[in-house]
Amino acid sequence: MSHARRPNRGPSAAAENRAALIAAARELFATDGYDAPLTSIARAAGVGQGSLYRHFPDRVSLALAVFEDGVTQLEALAAAPGTTLDDMLAQMTEQAISSTAFIDMVSAKDPRIMRLRDQVAELLEGLLSQARTAGRVRDHVTTEDLVTAVGMIAGLLAKIPADVRRETAERAWLLLRKGIER
Numbered sequence: 001m002s003h004a005r006r007p008n009r010g011p012s013a014a015a016e017n018r019a020a021l022i023a024a025a026r027e028l029f030a031t032d033g034y035d036a037p038l039t040s041i042a043r044a045a046g047v048g049q050g051s052l053y054r055h056f057p058d059r060v061s062l063a064l065a066v067f068e069d070g071v072t073q074l075e076a077l078a079a080a081p082g083t084t085l086d087d088m089l090a091q092m093t094e095q096a097i098s099s100t101a102f103i104d105m106v107s108a109k110d111p112r113i114m115r116l117r118d119q120v121a122e123l124l125e126g127l128l129s130q131a132r133t134a135g136r137v138r139d140h141v142t143t144e145d146l147v148t149a150v151g152m153i154a155g156l157l158a159k160i161p162a163d164v165r166r167e168t169a170e171r172a173w174l175l176l177r178k179g180i181e182r
Contacts, residue, residue, distance in 0.1 A: 020045035078123045085127040096154035097165045
């Protein structure tokens with residue numbers, strides 16, 4: 001990612017600037033945490049502070065845009081033929097591994113965050129129903145249980161070094177699957 005500031009191209013660059021800001025925020029939130037300086041995010045995106053605040057009036061708005069991008073990826077996966085509950089949980093885990101900085105923010109009761117959480121729960125519901133019909137998941141397992149499991153793993157990953165997150169996530173899922181799967 002270029003850290004050099006691009007020349008101002010006016011409104012025609014708005015979509016490109018927004019995408020660059022989201023990419024830079026994803027990267028810096030992952031490495032420096034949710035409190036990464038917004039000036040660093042603007043610099044990494046190659047835009048000025050004014051551009052940052054035109055697109056995202058506050059830190060939560062920027063973090064939500066990063067989350068929304070992740071939810072869009074999950075929606076695309078859910079829509080792909082043959083996607084299983086395991087595929088979705090694996091993708092959610094990958095996102096948790098790379099986005100641990102957002103864990104504290106997700107616990108907030110901001111209605112925008114709750115809306116995204118509900119979107120993810122809807123994606124899980126359909127795949128959980130398919131897995132239950134196929135006899136792969138215990139009857140008592142709910143969508144809320146899966147959201148809780150992902151949250152537990154994400155919370156754990158947020159507290160450990162990046163180099164052991166993947167292995168830790170795999171071990172945690174191994175334990176949790178014993179209660180989920182038949």
